[in-house]
Amino acid sequence: MQQSEIEFTSSYPSAFGSAQQGPALPEDDDSDWLTSEKDRFFESWRVPVGKAANAVVRRVLNQIQRYEEMNQLRDRKRTQVVQSNFETTVRAIVCDMLHCVITGHTDGVAISRSHRQTTAKSRYKAAFIGKTLPDILDLMASPELSLITQEIGYRDPHATRDQLTKIWPGETLERLATEHDVQIGDIRFRAPAECVILKSTKKGFWDSSQLIDYTDTPETKRKRLEVRQINEWLSGAQIEFDYKRAPVEQPVDIYDRHLRRIFTRRSFTSGGRLFGGFWQRLKREHRTGLLIQGERVCELDYGQIAPRLLYSYAGRKPPEADIYTLPEFANDPKKEMWRKGIKSLMNAVTFMEKPITRKPKGTKDSLPADHSAEELVGMLRRLHPGIAPYFETGIGHHLQFLESQILVEVLMLARTRGIIALPIHDAVIIPSSRTEEVKEIMLSVSEKQTGLIVPVSKKEWGIGLH
Structure with missing residues (x-):
């Protein structure tokens, strides 16, 4: 397979909407993909769908236009294509900043102003993001508009990564969000974002893996189709959050359901877990608030799956x-x-x-x-003498791929049976009434792919569950 690295100057996962927040997983190469809420990246794929959010976007664009005219900032009118990209970029920034306001995210959003990144052609970057991004950020951050605030990034000669620019909602945008009563459902995620991700190998503990561009093959196309089918299925699902059963400090974005399958170490047989979806970022004690098709949920997960997969890989029977x-x-x-x-x-x-x-x-x-x-x-x-020869060889990255293959097939089969299943690595969250059906799917898939029946356990949360 021919692969070519994208020449990104930053070692962050992406500055244009490819990162997801969540708890770090130190045992795998995807750990820098899942960032904490305090280290969130600009999400360029958010769009306004409600009247309130669309009204805010229109008012922002009108304010910018008047500001440019009053201060004679342009010698000539933008071409139609340039104007379209300009408006789409502003819309994306506004929507991501509104999302921060609604969800109470106050720690800023990382975004790259690097010319090399903004002009690079990549399957991971929104096409409308271009070399004018820094100018747009500066325009929106002007004191007269106060749509955003920003701290300009810089190159740190003593660090292994550059410090990206961070942006926050400005006073004007916060006021507009309040005036129009923008709600979490007024902003959604647009589907075109790449959902099959390939990352490089980390060079050391302090290094972050890079996004790798790749040439599509029948296998990558098949993987992308699977993820898109799962995303389409989940996007229309009846998924709710009951705040009375699970009080949380900030609104839960139940419309954030876009999954990405992330492969690591420059290989499509390494990693491969599904990341994304608001449920992955919920604390365990808050999952009791999840409702699928109006029903309480439970979690089914594979027991001791990684070492069992290693036993299968070694052609041995686990104890x-x-x-x-x-x-x-x-x-x-x-x-x-x-x-x-x-x-x-x-x-x-x-x-x-x-x-x-x-x-x-x-x-x-x-x-x-x-x-x-x-x-x-x-x-x-x-x-474990039967698998000891594989210790300290990095086999875990491939075991993670085998696990991901199992989970994807489980999700695809659940989809064909009309069962909403939300993945969390080696587990799925499902309606409690479908427990036995999904358990049978999970057992059969593990036996089919490994030759072993990997046990499945059930977890439930909340008062009244048993």
Whole structure:
């Protein structure tokens, strides 16, 4: 397969709408794709669909036009194409800033003013974004308009990445949002964004993987069609959020349902998980507020799927006993706590490509202090001799791909049966009444793809659920 890197100057996932927020996953190469709410990227694919949001966009464009005329900022009128791109860019910025106002996001939105990025042709960038973007940002940030505020980015010679520009809603835009009573449903996500993403390999801990352009093949086209069919199915689904059952501080954007399948390490057999969708960013305790087709939900997830996939890959049968319970701690009062840490360690030994000398981040209290990382890895090797040769080889990235293949097929089959299923990596959120049907799908798909029946467990949340 022929692939060519896009020459981006920034090491951020994208400055033009390819990032999603959410909790970081340190064990995989997609961790810099999922950013915290404090590190959000400009989403160029938001559009106004309600009367209120459209009214705000019109007023902003009129204000900009009057400002340009009064200050004689233009010697000649923009061509039709240039004017169309100008208006579409302003609309995208306004919609993303309105989304910040509605959802209470106050930490700014990262966006690149780099000429190299704004002019690069890429499947990941909206075509209307061009070299005039910095001028548009400066125009909207002018004190007279006060539509946005911005902190200009800069190149940091002492860092591995540039500091992107950050923008916030300005006083005028906040006032217009209030005057027109813009609601979360007035702004939606437009479908044309690329949904099959390829990323480069990280060069080190502090490095962020780059977006990679690629030549389409029948396989990439098939993957894109699957994701688009899933997105289309979810876009029309009856999904609600009950704030009484799950009080949250800010509105939940239940219309943010666009999924992207992200492949890593320059390979379409690495990674491949589905990212995006508001439910992925909900805290576990808030998922009780989800309603699908007016019904309470539950979560079905595969148990210990990564090591089981590794056993299948190695042509071995996994043990019947718990994979994460070391016999050395079988009688230890803290064995349940240690199990949590051993699970993190197992993830680490599959994703790392060199011997582990330190315990994984966040396991200080969940791994025994009197055993070193090397000793604990040795215990794992003795417990799992059939797959130990694959430890510390980076096989985890491929296991993640195998997991993603299973989840995509589960979603496609659920779709054919009219079942709304919301993916969270190795799990799905579904209406509780469809539990047995979806469980049967998940068991059959795992057996078909791996030769093993990967167990499926059920989780429910909320008062009255059982």
